[in-house]
Amino acid sequence: MGFVKQAIAAFAASLPVFIAGSWLTWPSVALYKWQTKEYVLPFTLDESQSSWVVATMDLGNILSPVPTGYIMDKLGRKNTLLLTSLVFLASSLLTIFAQSFYWLLLARLLAGIGKGVGFTVVPMYIAEITDKEIRGTLSTMFTGHLYGGVLFSLCVGPYIQYQTLNIILGVVPLVFFITFMFIPETPYFFIIKNNDQDGARKSLEWFRGKSQSIDEELDEIVVTTNDNMKNKSGYKELVLNYSYRKALIIVLVSSFLQRLSGVSTILSYASTTLPEHHGFIGRNECLIIFSVLLVITNFACSPLVDIAGRKTLNMLSALLSSVVMLVMAAAFYWDLDYWVSYLFTSLFGITYSLGIGIIPTTLLSELFPPNVKGSAASVASIAFAMAxxxxxxxxxxxQINLGLYSMFLFYAICSFVHVLFTIFAIFETKGKSFQEIQNILKKREVTQSNEYILNDK
Structure with missing residues (x-):
């Protein structure tokens, strides 16, 4: 019963990420409808303005994580997530009633803010409510919902009216608000806020069910959280503290390289940049296959995170993604048949979600103690957004100045760099408690301190 409730909570908490995923691929659908005159805007957009409409969501994502880290430590993880429903609803309304280019910019900015909040809070919420044995599996709910949102826009968007899609994107936040109201706050937040052990116990009992192990887990949460909260918190500590700094480098580099794998531009531009084909499978159908494979691979590989381990999956995924992008670059350089780029775009849906699409988020939820987790999540979300x-x-x-192939060659190189980084910088966290992970991060720090003592003697 405990697993079921944890799974339900992780599913509900991840709905803002589903909405963000839908808004991520919204430009791919919208640009196509605008260019083909399927929907005529009451104003004109040139190429430069269109690129700003696509990219402004990432600007909103850059702006939101820092205040989000503060808000979720004051209001709680749950209440902060509930606020995203209002932000996404406002974004939808602005899109529906847009009267100028700037209305769309504001709508995309708000969608990016909602995305930044979701990307910052959801991994932490899931990590703080789940057992360590299933933490890796349930953390893939985050990417599963992200890909589900991507799948929704790409599968449904091309076949419904433009405004119908915008209305649906306004209804889903309301569904999330109503659903998530009945899910408890995390036990960790109760201890962080007021050392409220009664509140933490009730939260644990909801997520685990009543059992003797509740007392043992509560004691561990209290001791671990209070010990960590004695340490200084904030962005400065992420840099000054060795173990925090090491964890931050791992998460930031992994996050940045994940985005530089090419997934962002495939989601946003593929419907207008893939070779056009009017047969049974066209550009829209290729994107549907890509997004379906993202979702299927994500859920199929979820158990592997806790079986094969984070490091192995990330390394394999990055290597395969590098090969796929290299073939894509060759296809565009030599202008190969359309099916080559269609096939390898679809394969990228598998290679990406096998590891590099899910592991950075899992590492973010595992590598930091409670006193700096909010700050770390904020910085990581900014790294995602900037890339x-x-x-x-x-x-x-x-694309215009150097050719499309050059971008895919760049993606291939970045994914290969990701392979090397995984081999030499990332350590395995499978099956380890938060305290065990912190001990690993502190090992070199302790060794260095001992060396200084010996040298002094």
Whole structure:
């Protein structure tokens, strides 16, 4: 029963990520409908303005994580997530009633803010409510919902009216608000806020069911959280503290390289940049296959996170993604048949979600103690957003001036760098408690301290 409730809570908490995923691929659908005059905007957009509409969501994502880290430590993880429903609803309304280019920019900015909040809070919420034995599995709910949102926009969007899609994207936040109201706050937040052990116990009993192990787990949460909260918290500590700094480097580099794998531009631009084909499988159908494979692979590989381990999956995924992008670059350089780029775009849905699409988020939820977890999540979310913004904004510029193949060659190189980084910098966290992970991060720090003592003697 405990697993079921934890799974339900993780599913409900991840709905803002589903909405964010839908808004991520909304430009791919919208740009196609605008260019084909299927929907005529009451104003005109040139190429530069269109690229800003795509990229502004990432700007909103950059702006939101820092205040989100503060808000979720004051209001709680649950209440902070509930606020995203209002942000996404406002984004939808602005899109529906847009009267100028700036209305769309504001709508995309708000969608990015909602995405930033979701990307910051959801991994932490899931990590703080789940047993360590299933933490890796349930953490894939995050990416599962993200890909589900991607799948929704790409599968449903092309076949319904433009405004119908916008209305649906306004209804889902309301469904989330009503659903998530009945899910408890995390036990960790009760201890962080007021050392409220009664509240933490009730939360644990809801997520685990009443059992003797509740007392043992509560004691561990209290001791671990209070010990960590004695340490200084904030962004400064992420840099000054050795173990925090090491964890931050692992998460930031993994997050940045994940975005530089090419997934952002495929989600946003593929419907207008893939070779056009009017047969049974066209560009829209290729994107549907890509997004379906993202979702299926994510859920099929969820158990592997806790079986094969984070490091192995990330390394294999990055290597295969590098090969796929290299073939894509060759296809665009030599202008190969349309089916080559269609096939390898679809294969990228598998290679990406096998590891590099899910592991950075899992590591974010595992590597940091409660006193700096909010700050770390904020910085990681900014890294995701900055990489996506740069790629989405300059994609068209590079395509026009250097050729499309050059972008995919760049993606291949970045994924291979991700392989090397995984081998030499990431350690395995499978099956380890938060305290065990912190002990691993502190090992070198302790060794260095001992060396200094010996040298002094």
């Amino acid at each position: 996506s913004f740069l790629i989405n904004k300059f994609y068209k510029i590079v």
